[in-house]
Amino acid sequence: MFMFEKAVTGSRRYWLWIGALAIVIGLGLACYLRQLQVGLMITGLSRDVTWGLYIAQFTFLVGVAASAVMVVLPYYLHDCKAFGPLTILGEFLAIAAVIMCMLFIFVDMGQPARVLNVMLYPTPHSMMFWDMVSLSGYLVLNATIARVTLRAEREGVKPPHWIKPVILLSIPWAVSIHTVTAFLYSGLPGRSLWLTAILAPRFLASAFASGPSLLILLCLLLRRISRFSVGREAIQKLSIIVTYAMVISVFFVLMEFFTAFYSRIPEHTESLRYMFFGLDGHTGLAPWMWVSMILAAASLVLLIVPRYRHNEKFLVVACGMVFLSLWIDKGIGLIVAAFVPSPLGAVTDYTPSLPEALIVLAIWAIGALILTVLYKIALSVREEPLRSAAPPVQVEVHA
Amino acid sequence: MTISRQAFLRLTGLAYLGAVARKAIGAITGPRWAMAVDVAKCRTQQNCTKCIVACHEAHNVPSIPDRRHEVRWVWREPFEHAFPGQVDEYSSLRGAPAMLLCNHCENPPCVQVCPTQATWKREDGIVAMDWHRCIGCRYCMAACPYGSRSFNWMDPQPYVHNPNPEFPMRTKGVVEKCTFCSERLSVGRPPACVEACPEKALVFGNLADPHSPLRQLLAARQHVRRRPELGTGPDVFYLT
Ligand code: SF4
Ligand code: SF4
Numbered sequence: 156m157f158m159f160e161k162a163v164t165g166s167r168r169y170w171l172w173i174g175a176l177a178i179v180i181g182l183g184l185a186c187y188l189r190q191l192q193v194g195l196m197i198t199g200l201s202r203d204v205t206w207g208l209y210i211a212q213f214t215f216l217v218g219v220a221a222s223a224v225m226v227v228l229p230y231y232l233h234d235c236k237a238f239g240p241l242t243i244l245g246e247f248l249a250i251a252a253v254i255m256c257m258l259f260i261f262v263d264m265g266q267p268a269r270v271l272n273v274m275l276y277p278t279p280h281s282m283m284f285w286d287m288v289s290l291s292g293y294l295v296l297n298a299t300i301a302r303v304t305l306r307a308e309r310e311g312v313k314p315p316h317w318i319k320p321v322i323l324l325s326i327p328w329a330v331s332i333h334t335v336t337a338f339l340y341s342g343l344p345g346r347s348l349w350l351t352a353i354l355a356p357r358f359l360a361s362a363f364a365s366g367p368s369l370l371i372l373l374c375l376l377l378r379r380i381s382r383f384s385v386g387r388e389a390i391q392k393l394s395i396i397v398t399y400a401m402v403i404s405v406f407f408v409l410m411e412f413f414t415a416f417y418s419r420i421p422e423h424t425e426s427l428r429y430m431f432f433g434l435d436g437h438t439g440l441a442p443w444m445w446v447s448m449i450l451a452a453a454s455l456v457l458l459i460v461p462r463y464r465h466n467e468k469f470l471v472v473a474c475g476m477v478f479l480s481l482w483i484d485k486g487i488g489l490i491v492a493a494f495v496p497s498p499l500g501a502v503t504d505y506t507p508s509l510p511e512a513l514i515v516l517a518i519w520a521i522g523a524l525i526l527t528v529l530y531k532i533a534l535s536v537r538e539e540p541l542r543s544a545a546p547p548v549q550v551e552v553h554a
Numbered sequence: 555m556t557i558s559r560q561a562f563l564r565l566t567g568l569a570y571l572g573a574v575a576r577k578a579i580g581a582i583t584g585p586r587w588a589m590a591v592d593v594a595k596c597r598t599q600q601n602c603t604k605c606i607v608a609c610h611e612a613h614n615v616p617s618i619p620d621r622r623h624e625v626r627w628v629w630r631e632p633f634e635h636a637f638p639g640q641v642d643e644y645s646s647l648r649g650a651p652a653m654l655l656c657n658h659c660e661n662p663p664c665v666q667v668c669p670t671q672a673t674w675k676r677e678d679g680i681v682a683m684d685w686h687r688c689i690g691c692r693y694c695m696a697a698c699p700y701g702s703r704s705f706n707w708m709d710p711q712p713y714v715h716n717p718n719p720e721f722p723m724r725t726k727g728v729v730e731k732c733t734f735c736s737e738r739l740s741v742g743r744p745p746a747c748v749e750a751c752p753e754k755a756l757v758f759g760n761l762a763d764p765h766s767p768l769r770q771l772l773a774a775r776q777h778v779r780r781r782p783e784l785g786t787g788p789d790v791f792y793l794t
Binding site for chain 2: 193194195196200201202205206260263264265267269270272273276278280281282283284287339340342344345346422493497498499500503
């Protein structure tokens with residue numbers, strides 16, 4: 156097996172954490188069984204707002220998964236040595252995120268028992284088919300890369316040469332998963348909020364802000380709870396990536412605003428108006444969106460001013476804000492608001508139900524569990540004495 | 555294999571003739587089903603729901619009171635809801651009834667996005683559904699710009715009050731919509747809604763036949779289609 160023996164030994168704190176996750180997962184599973192039994196009526200979805208938290212989480216997490224490329228690319232293409240110890244963390248994060256994506260699609264299906272139909276009747280004109288292909292390919296790529304490089308590290312040998320092209324392939328592949336995910340939405344004739352060529356670039360920009368900011372938070376956390384420490388340089392380099400990506404992401408959002416509100420075409424302004432100001436007295440989404448906006452603005456101040464960015468205390472806050480802001484934007488707003496108003500002009504609010512929220516939490520907990528186990532394996536490999544004499548700390552595949 | 559020049563010409567000639575013949579026969583026998591809704595006639599019956607009842611009873615469409623979980627194949631909307639931006643405040647069409655159903659679009663976005671081909675375009679123009687294949691992803695609902703599709707948020711059976719044993723009952727978790735009564739067409743009967751309308755406000759017919767009453771109606775009367783700018787090519791016409 157994949158060094159799983161490393162994951163079954165741990166401190167009391169480790170097991171407490173695992174136990175807590177298991178409880179959350181158990182609760183969500185119970186709710187899901189109920190959903191299986193009575194149908195998706197137990198969610199807050201409706202005939203007008205047919206996609207909600209599940210699909211929005213999926214969208215957000217595809218971004219997190221794709222963002223692994225932001226450590227892999229500088230390390231392998233630009234020889235940025237500081238990212239050496241980070242690549243495995245990025246790849247493991249991608250694995251956890253892709254699995255969560257798949258689970259979110261799965262729980263959203265009305266007939267999950269028929270999931271194989273997507274493969275039995277492959278339909279190239281459906282973007283969902285391509286999304287499935289690209290996501291599963293990405294999972295296989297990252298699992299292979301992580302496994303091979305980590306094993307080499309444990310053995311204290313260089314990874315085999317054939318892995319390099321696989322790693323290089325994973326770079327455009329990461330971009331493709333989020334592009335195809337944007338195409339799921341941006342090609343639909345009746346949903347003006349999504350019908351914009353900037354959707355895929357916007358997805359990528361926000362992904363490259365939210366993913367690396369999560370990675371910074373994870374690295375700093377690991378530094379506190381384990382002996383594993385990513386260098387300051389790597390953190391600072393990542394924070395610059397977050398800064399640029401966040402600036403671009405906010406810029407793209409402002410572009411959307413300009414086009415919609417200056418042209419004043421009702422169809423293009425309505426969903427945005429619903430998001431930020433409410434329509435026909437339905438203002439459910441507005442507080443969220445404003446929080447997202449304020450967090451984005453505040454995080455930009457902390458990120459752009461070097462004095463704050465260089466201070467890790469501020470950086471943590473900034474990364475937290477980036478993550479939360481983009482989660483609200485993509486993990487709630489962008490998906491839900493496209494359904495309001497409906498094609499017939501109806502404004503229907505969507506509030507996730509309790510079971511729905513618990514199922515969502517459970518999938519996040521599953522992701523956290525996978526990530527914990529994988530990081531535990533990676534850290535154990537790094538902390539244990541090397542099997543052979545050679546002491547490379549970084550994974551080197553430069554041939 | 556070698557083919558002499560003469561044989562080749564003969565073969566291509568035959569193939570060409572075949573294609574022409576197929577086209578000619580197609581024009582006679584291959585229908586393209588479509589519908590016209592005569593708004594003025596429909597308007598004379600203010601609270602009539604006969605077409606809705608007939609359709610929903612024939613197809614075991616559940617009557618779910620909760621609007622959020624409603625399933626509908628044909629329903630009524632004020633004209634300005636069905637044609638957003640096309641009915642100004644001075645128009646006499648404001649408040650006129652628009653009977654809505656699946657438009658059986660020429661380029662149906664729902665068909666384009668469905669990942670399992672559980673919904674597809676038939677030769678005769680009908681956008682059909684396979685309720686045993688649908689995985690309930692609701693991608694088609696996001697794609698349809700007309701709100702023509704309904705999802706079974708729960709088991710519909712308790713909400714079907716007079717089940718029709720001749721027609722399949724859906725399960726929870728699948729999408730459904732109007733099928734232009736393909737089951738009735740196949741035995742030569744018009745759609746249930748058309749038959750039920752006391753005003754004959756719904757005209758069903760063959761677009762491929764220039765002499766069909768439907769085509770003549772469309773040639774003679776002004777009509778609109780819902781959101782033609784999207785290029786979906788709705789095959790339901792509203793005579794105004
Ligand atoms: S009206 Fe909607 S459901 Fe019907 S064919 Fe057109 S896109 Fe598909
Ligand atoms: S809900 Fe069913 S019919 Fe609609 S796109 Fe998904 S599989 Fe196809």
